[in-house]
Amino acid sequence: MGAGALSPHCPVSRRAALGLGLGGTAAILAGPRAAAQGAGVPRRGGHLRLAGLAGSTADTLDPARMSVANDFVRGKSFYDGLVALDDAMVPHPALAERLDTDDFQTWHITLRRGVTFHDGGPLTASDVVYSLSRHKDPAVASQQRIAAQQMRDIRATGPLTVEIGLVGPNVDFPAILGMDNFAVIRDGTRNFSSANGTGPFICTGFQPGIRTTGRRNPDYWGAAAWLDTIDLIAISDDMSRHDALLSGDVDIIGSANPRLVRLLRTRGFGIMESPVGTYTDLAVRLDQVPGNNADFVTGIKYLVDREQVRDSVFLGFARIGNDHPIPPEDPYFAADLPQRAYDPDRARFHLKRSGMSGKDLAFFCSPAALASVDIAVLLQYAAQRAGMDVGIRRMPVDGYWSQYWMKMPMSFGNTNARPSADMAFTLSFSSQASMNESRWRDPRFDALLLQARGERDDTVRRRIYHDMQAMVRDGSGVCIPAFTTSLDAFAPQVRGLRPNRAGQLMGYGFTRSVWLDDGGTHR
Template sequence: MAGDPRSFRHAVVPAAGRCLLPLSGLAPVKVAAFPAPDRRGALRLLGAGALAAGLPLGLGACGFATPPKPVKGGRLRVATPASSTADTIDPARQTVVTDYCRCHMFYDGLTRLDAHSRAEPALAEAIDSSDARIWTVKLRPGVRFHDGKPLTADDVVYSIRRHKDPAIGSKAAAFAGQFADVRAMGSDAVRITLTGPNADLPVILGLPQFQIVRAGTTDFATANGTGAFRCVEFQPGVRSVAARNEDYWRGPVHLGEVELFSIADDSARVNALLSGDVDLINSVNPRISRHIRKAGFGVLETKTGGYTDLVIRLDRAPGNNPDFVAGMKLLMDRPAMRDAVFRGYATIANDQPIPPTNPYFATDLPQRAFDPERAAYHFRKAGMAGATIPLVSSTAAEKSDDLGVVMQQAARRAGITLDLRRAPADGYWTNSWMKVPMGFGNVNPRPTADIIFTQFFSSDGPWNESAWHDARFDRLLLEARGSTDEGVRRAIYGEMQHRIHDGSGVGIPLFLSLLDAHSPKVKGLRPMPSGGLMGYDFASHVWLDEKA
C-alpha cells in the first residue's frame, strides 16, 4: 500500500450529494469504520458522523432509489425455531439465535459489525493501538443504561473481566484469555492489554458476548443494558417482550414493541406467518421458499460462511478410529445436499470453516469428493464393515434431519447402516450437541478466521465440537494472531485449514444461505454477513407499514 505504512485503506463520510469513495496513501486520520488493516503498524478505530450512525451508503447522487420512509410504532411478532429453559439474556452466555436476538435488543457492544464484517463504533467512540497489544478505548459520552445510570469505564471493565470467571460460563472465555489486563483510565476510557498482539481486537469486541452490562450485575432475570429496547418480559423457553427505548443514544428506533418466541416445527412456523399470527420468521426451509413468495410474502437470502456440520467425537468410539472418521467424511454427497436439501441456497464446502469469499481461503486444498467405495475401504480397515452406527440429528441444527437421510442412503453403498435418531429441538444444544458420539452442529457465521479457529478448533476452544487436539494448530493460531505480515498470516491460515480438513472430526459439506421470511408490511430488512435476521439485529432497523 502506498504512503505511510501505518495507514490503511479507509472510508470517509461524503458531503451531501457525493458518492463515497475509498482513499489510500494518506496519513492516519479519524475514520468511521474499521476495515481490514495492513497490520504493519498503528491501528485505529475512530468514528463520528453519518456512518457511525448506521446510515446507508451510496444513496441519492450515487444513483440508487430513495428508500421508503420508515413508519414509527407497531408490535413486531417474531418466531424462531429453537428455545428452551436454557434461554438467557446474559450476554456472556449467548449461544443460540433467540439469545442473540434478545441481547441485540437490550445491549450494545463497544463496536458492532457492518455489512462487510468490519468493526464500526458503538459504545466506543474511539479505539487506538500502536502495536496491536495495548489498546485504549474512549467511551461515547451521554450513554445511559435503562435504569438511568450513565455508562462509565467501570461498566466496561466489569463486563470484560467477568468473561475470565469460570463461574460465569462465558462463551467468549477463549477470547478473554487474551486479556492480560483491563483497567479504567478515568471515567470515560479503558486500557486493554493483551497477552500478545491481535489486530482483530475491534472485531472481537463486536461479538455479541462482549455486549456491556452494568458494573456489579449478577441477576439476569431481566436486562439492564444501553440497547434500543427495554426488557418488559423474559420467560426462558416461552417468550420475551421488548419495548422501544425512547432515550436510546443513537435515537429512538422505529418499532414500538418486539415479541420473540419459538415455534419449533418448520411447517407450523411458516403457517403462523402465512396466517398473520407472526410477522417474521427465520430458518425457512428452502423447499417452500417459492410457495412463500407466491403467497405474497418476502424471503430474504443471506449468503454466509455459516454451516451445518457433521460432528464426530474423537474422544470416544467410533470416532477414536481415524479410518471411521475418514470414511464418514467420504459419505457426504455435497452437490446432492446442496440441490436436494437446500435447493441451491448453499455453496460447496470442504471440511474446513473458511468460505471461498474469505481472503484467507486455502485455494490449494483439494476438494474432498463423494466416494462411498473408498469409504467402504476405510470402514473395513476400522473393523466396522456391516456395523450399525447411531447418528443424532435435530431440527435445531439447520436441515440436519435431511442431511442425515442423504448420508444414511450413501452409507448403505459403503456397507454400514446409519441409525438416524432425531432429537427434539427443545434442549438439543444442551442435551445432545457435543455429547453424543456422532451428531450435527450448526455454526453461525464468524467475521474473522481467528475467531472461528479460536472458538471451534483450538484445543481449549469452548465449542471444540469434535474434541480435536492439535498442538501445532494451537501454536499456529497464536503465531498468526501476533503477526503483522499479511503474507505470513495467509500462509499460516492456509496450513490451519489443511490440518482441520485432514485431522479434525468435523465434516463441513456446505456453506449455507440463511432464509428469513416476512410479512409484506415488514420493511427495512437487508442481508448482513454476520447472520440471519440482519445479523440478529433486525429490531433496530425494521419497521411496520400496515398499509403494505
C-alpha cells in the same frame, strides 16, 4: 492516532490497515435485491412479531451465555457492545468512541459520553471492566471464555477510559469485541430475569422458552429504532412456524425452509437471502469409539455428497464446504485447497478397514441444528450403500445443545458466522476451545493460531491461514458439507431488511433497522 486506531471517521481504512478486506460479499450487499428490500420511507411505530427456530428453558438474557438465534436477537435488541459489526462484518465504533493501539497488544478504549442504561444509570469504565472480566470466570459459563482468555489485563484508567492488555498481539481484536456475547452490562449485574442494557429496546417481559417482549428505548444514545414494540417467540416445528407467517400471526420468521420459498413468494411474502458463514456440521469425536479409528473418520468424510446436500437439502441456497470453517466469500478462503469429493468406493474401503461394521452406531441430530435431520438421512443411506448400518437419533429441540451436542460419538452442530478467521479457528478448533466438537488437538495448529494473530503482513497471514484450513480439513473429525444462505421470510408490510454476512435477520440485529409500512396496523 495510533497504528491500530479505530475511530468513527475511518472504519473502513482501519479495517484495511489490519489486513481484513471486505471480501466478495460487498457486491452482494450493494446489489439490487438489497436495495429493493429497503425501498420506501421509514415510518415510526407499530408492533412487530418474530417467530424464531429455537427456544427452550435454557433461553437467556445474559450476553455471556447467549448461544442460539433467539438469544442473539434478544441481545441485539437490549444491549450494545463496544464495537458493532456492519453488514460485511467490518468493525465500527459503538459504545467505544475510539480504540487506539501502537502495538496491537495494548488497547486504549475511550467510551461515549452521555450513554445510559435502561435503569437510568450512566455508562462508565467500571461497567466495561466488569462485563469483559466476567467472561474469564468459569462459573459464568461464558460462550466466549476462550476468546476472553486473550485479555490478560482489563482496567479502568479514567471514568470513561479502559486499557486492555492482551497476552499477545492481535490485529483482529476489535472484531472480537464486536461479537454479541461481549455486550456491556451494568457493573455487578448477576440477575438476568430481565435485561438492563444500553440497547435500542427495553425489555418488558421474558419467559424462557415462551416469549420475550420489548419497547423502544426513548433515551437511546444512537439511531432510534422505528418500531414501538417487539414480540419474540420460538416455533421449532417447521410447518407451524411457516403457517404462523402465512396466517398473519407473526410478521417475520428466521430459518425459512428452502422448500417453501416459492410458495411464500407467490403469496406475496418477501425472502431475504444472505450468503453467510453459518454451517451445519457432523462432528465425529476423536477421543472415543468409533472416532478414535482414523479409517472410520476418513470413510465418513468420503460419504458426504456435498453437491447433494447443497441441491437436495438446501435447494441451492448454500455454497459447497470443504471440512474447514472458512467460507468462500472470506478473503482468507483457501480456494486452491483440493475439494474433498463424494467417493463411495474409498468410503467403503476405509469403513471396512475400520472394523466398525456391526457396532451400534448412530448420528444424533435435531431440528435445533438447521437441516441436520435431512443431512443425517442422506448420510445413513450413503453408509448403507457402503456396507455399514448407522442409525439416526432424532432428538427434540429442547435440551439438544445441553444433552447431546458434543456429548455423543457423532452429533450435528450448527455454527454461526464468525467475524474473523482467527475467531473461526479459536472458538471451534484450538485445543482449549470449549466448542472443539471433535476433540481434535494439534500443537502446531495452536502455534500457527498465535503466530497469525500478531502478524501484520497480510501476505504472511494469508499463507498461515491457508495451512490451518488444510490442517482442519485433514486432521479434525468435523465434516462441513456446506455454508448456508440464510433465508428470512417476512410479511409485505415489513421494510428495511438487508443481507448481512453475520447470519439470519441481519446478523440478529434486524429490530434496530426494520419498520412497518402500515404503521403496525396489521395484526
